[in-house]
Amino acid sequence: MNTVPVTCPTCFEQFEIPIPPDAEMPTEYDYDCEVCCRPMLIMLNSAEDIYAQGLAD
Secondary structure: OOEEEEEOOOOOOEEEEEOOOHHHOOEEEEEEOOOOOOEEEEEEOOOOOEEEEEOOO
16 A cells, blocks of 8 residues: 655654545545644545645544
8 A cells, every 4th residue: 555654733743644545635634643643634635645634632
């Protein structure tokens, strides 16, 4: 499976996430940072257009 780098909007650490097939994009993931465990919303419009937004507590 292909992966892409994502930077956490809270701790600014980078980690890899799997990306869905092109037919399933655009999509959004609720995801917890693999470093600081803070929640975020990852929006994937394409394999090159990825945006991570922190979720308020």
